[in-house]
Amino acid sequence: MHEIRIANDLSEIVLEVASNEKLSVVSRVNITFGEMVQIVPEIFDFAFREAVRGSIASEAVVNFEIIKIKLKCRECGNVFNLNGSRFACQECNSSDLEIIAGKEMFVKSIEGE
Amino acid sequence: MKNILDRNQDKADEVRKLLREKNVVMVNLISSPGAGKTTLLERICENLGNKMKIGIIEGDITTDRDGQRLKKYNIPIVVINTEGGCHLDSHSISKVLDLFDLNALDVLFVENVGNLICPAHFDLGESFKVAMVSTAEGDDKPEKYPMLFREAKAVLLNKTDLIPYTNFNLSNFKKDLIKINAQIPLFEISCTSGDGLREWFEWLSEQLDIFIKI
Numbered sequence: 625m626h627e628i629r630i631a632n633d634l635s636e637i638v639l640e641v642a643s644n645e646k647l648s649v650v651s652r653v654n655i656t657f658g659e660m661v662q663i664v665p666e667i668f669d670f671a672f673r674e675a676v677r678g679s680i681a682s683e684a685v686v687n688f689e690i691i692k693i694k695l696k697c698r699e700c701g702n703v704f705n706l707n708g709s710r711f712a713c714q715e716c717n718s719s720d721l722e723i724i725a726g727k728e729m730f731v732k733s734i735e736g737e
Numbered sequence: 738m739k740n741i742l743d744r745n746q747d748k749a750d751e752v753r754k755l756l757r758e759k760n761v762v763m764v765n766l767i768s769s770p771g772a773g774k775t776t777l778l779e780r781i782c783e784n785l786g787n788k789m790k791i792g793i794i795e796g797d798i799t800t801d802r803d804g805q806r807l808k809k810y811n812i813p814i815v816v817i818n819t820e821g822g823c824h825l826d827s828h829s830i831s832k833v834l835d836l837f838d839l840n841a842l843d844v845l846f847v848e849n850v851g852n853l854i855c856p857a858h859f860d861l862g863e864s865f866k867v868a869m870v871s872t873a874e875g876d877d878k879p880e881k882y883p884m885l886f887r888e889a890k891a892v893l894l895n896k897t898d899l900i901p902y903t904n905f906n907l908s909n910f911k912k913d914l915i916k917i918n919a920q921i922p923l924f925e926i927s928c929t930s931g932d933g934l935r936e937w938f939e940w941l942s943e944q945l946d947i948f949i950k951i
């Protein structure tokens with residue numbers, strides 16, 4: 625249920641940006657999550673609705689982009705998408721890997737007027 | 738692009754810096770409810786209490802029962818009630834650090850709220866995370882909760898004394914863990930019989946040395 629806390633933090637960011645930009649209504653929030661974050665969009669959406677209830681963002685649509693897990697092998701330098709769930713290099717089988725994508729939790733943009 | 742958890746991250750960085758200055762190692766202990774975190778802390782107090790100066794932060798959803806269990810060891814301990822929250826965050830840690838005399842501590846153990854997903858995503862400013870699973874929970878946890886098993890510095894498999902009474906398959910568990918993180922050290926322990934604890938304590942002491950020297 626980390627969705628609740630992340631949705632709360634997101635709502636604070638959205639309302640702060642909206643106030644700085646002098647928006648009167650927020651229509652859309654574009655966010656990016658890595659697969660490692662294991663966000664369930666339905667739960668997140670529900671939690672976000674609760675967090676922005678009664679605010680200028682109460683009708684905002686949340687648009688999710690999910691980023692695949694991408695790994696870089698520290699042995700041979702190979703960069704590849706995680707296939708299935710085995711964290712091993714597809715070239716040299718090394719398990720010495722760096723996660724270079726898949727842990728994101730970003731607000732990309734906020735739309736409104 | 739703004740990181741949604743920026744506020745948590747900034748505070749965690751602050752906590753880490755402070756602990757660094759004070760030469761205190763912080764261990765963030767993460768497991769499912771009932772895997773044995775508090776029991777492990779009891780064993781730690783009993784076995785390491787005269788070798789290192791220990792402090793404990795107990796994350797608990799509503800009670801202070803775990804805190805009460807640890808009172809008898811006469812070590813500094815602070816309970817954080819998350820009031821329903823499923824994990825600790827860096828702000829709550831930062832607030833209670835004032836209650837410790839950090840100059841008089843070597844290591845601060847944090848018992849996170851029992852949960853395998855949420856705590857893995859919130860940096861507390863710890864030196865490292867330790868993941869604990871128990872044989873009573875089944876052998877399929879690593880693949881279900883990859884973030885924790887990638888982020889942690891060690892895995893403790895607790896309640897090995899129960900293996901004969903459960904359908905837990907140790908070799909399946911190891912295969913599952915290797916799939917997610919082949920490099921992570923695994924310690925098979927029983928907090929009730931004491932089996933395997935010595936090896937883990939040795940590893941822990943080594944880690945403390947490493948962190949204090951850095």
Ligand SMILES: Nc1nc2c(ncn2[C@@H]2O[C@H](COP(=O)(O)OP(=O)(O)OP(=O)(O)O)[C@@H](O)[C@H]2O)c(=O)[nH]1
Pocket residue numbers: 768769770771772773774775776777803850851895896897898899926927928929930
């Ligand atoms: N058989 C067996 N039981 C254990 C072991 N370690 C802990 N227990 C028991 O498991 C139960 C839960 O242990 P706790 O230490 O309270 O677990 P916890 O992870 O702190 O639980 P929460 O704080 O509720 O998340 C207790 O009844 C312990 O006595 C073990 O190695 N073997």
Ligand SMILES: [Mg+2]
Pocket residue numbers: 774775776803848
């Ligand atoms: Mg406990």
Ligand SMILES: [Zn+2]
Pocket residue numbers: 697698699700701702713714715716717718
């Ligand atoms: Zn490779």
